[in-house]
Amino acid sequence: MAARQRMLSQRMILQTVLASQGHPTQLAAARQSLALFTTSQQKLRQTGRELAPDLAQIILKAYEGPQGAGPTVDAFIQQISATLDQIERQDRRMPDTLAQLVDRTDQVLDALNRATTAFDQITSAQSQAMMRELTGIVNSIQTVAREAKVVSFNAQVMAARAGQHGREFAVVANVLSGITAEIDGLSLKAISLTGRK
Structure with a gap:
């Protein structure tokens, strides 16, 4: 699921850019992708609470540690939502907000990569234990x-x-x-x- 988040983040940015250029169906599609992304993110964080303590620490560190993905992803969700609201209202500040969103893409992808790596570690540990x-x-x-x-x-x-x-x-x-x-x-x-x- 963590890897899917990377794909969804890119899809949302593309849909948001297209919506800003006047494609009304893309605005609805971006909102739908945002809802899916937000729900998935909540599930990923919840997964950490459902694991054994040693494995839960890996997720906690990935999301809440000093270089945690959580705050970065949360800020991204808020920024996408704000940008979509500005597009819908045809706010004149929207181009600046959109540019900031696009500039943040690498930072969000790095955060999602760290989260994916944490889940890969857990999968590997669980596989070894099962073997x-x-x-x-x-x-x-x-x-x-x-x-x-x-x-x-x-x-x-x-x-x-x-x-x-x-x-x-x-x-x-x-x-x-x-x-x-x-x-x-x-x-x-x-x-x-x-x-x-």
């Missing part, structure tokens, strides 16, 4: 599969010793052996997904 958890699950499955193989082998030995009376027991032991082979295959697939060799 560690998946690796632990695969290891547990492999442990159970090894134990099931031992049980299956012992059951086959006992069935062979029991001779004629152990035939039904041998069937169960063979089924268990087949299940453990399937578990091994699934474990290997899971291991390849986690990037382990």
